[in-house]
Amino acid sequence: MDASTLQTFDPGTDSDGFRRALGSFATGVTVITTDGPEGPVGIVANSFASVSLDPPLVLWSPAKSSKRFEHFAGSRRFAIHVLGADQRDICATILRSKTAISDVPMHLSHCGMPIIEGALASFECNLEATHDAGDHVIIIGRVTKAHHSAGEPLVFHAGKYGEFKEG
Numbered sequence: 001m002d003a004s005t006l007q008t009f010d011p012g013t014d015s016d017g018f019r020r021a022l023g024s025f026a027t028g029v030t031v032i033t034t035d036g037p038e039g040p041v042g043i044v045a046n047s048f049a050s051v052s053l054d055p056p057l058v059l060w061s062p063a064k065s066s067k068r069f070e071h072f073a074g075s076r077r078f079a080i081h082v083l084g085a086d087q088r089d090i091c092a093t094i095l096r097s098k099t100a101i102s103d104v105p106m107h108l109s110h111c112g113m114p115i116i117e118g119a120l121a122s123f124e125c126n127l128e129a130t131h132d133a134g135d136h137v138i139i140i141g142r143v144t145k146a147h148h149s150a151g152e153p154l155v156f157h158a159g160k161y162g163e164f165k166e167g
Contacts, residue, residue: 026157029083031094032060033101033114034075040114041071042094042101046156047136048080056143058123061136068098073137076127077111080141081119085152085163090116109145122147 011018027046034041043062051057060080062072072078083091093100105117113124125141132138155162 020158023158026155029091029154029156029161030060031081031083031090031116031119032062032072032078033081033106033116034072034078035112035114036071036075036098039099040101040106041068041098042104042114042116043068043072043098044091044094048082051140056146057128057140058125058143059138059140061133061138063136065135069137071098072139073130077113078125078127078139078141079109079113079115080123080125081116082121083116083154084118084120085154087118088154088161091154091161115147119147120149120151120153 007017009017011021028048030045030048032043032045043066045060045062047059047061049059051059058080062069064073090104093103101114106114107117109115109124111124115122115124123141123143124145125143128140128142130137130139152163
């Protein structure tokens with residue numbers, strides 16, 4: 001990297017620069033679902049990570065400013081779905097509205113959790129813990145059931161969706 005292109009800034013005063021720097025990290029795309037009082041609710045998130053194998057824990061971090069935050073902040077259970085490269089349309093559908101999940105191919109698990117069909121992986125979780133984290137909340141889930149299939153992931157980098165291809 002050419003040192004003349006490196007931009008140094010204070011993330012406390014330049015939130016746009018901070019967002020661009022964070023966008024340098026490619027992530028997978030997930031949809032988190034829960035069973036809300038008005039039916040299934042979905043939210044798109046790229047803040048997913050594994051935490052522990054024993055016990056099986058994962059985390060994600062919704063923004064407090066999200067119109068869907070209240071549905072997930074108070075939920076005792078949720079499912080995290082890792083989308084495949086061919087599921088970009090599901091992501092776009094979920095982004096439309098909180099009830100758009102009803103337009104996505106899904107089924108209810110044995111305990112009534114909305115499960116998106118065809119996801120590369122899904123993790124059914126019970127709430128383990130939450131931690132305040134500035135303008136987000138870190139939600140840790142204990143995985144009670146997981147599903148996995150082969151395929152290429154949908155990725156997000158620098159504000160754009162794409163695919164990961166093995167070379």
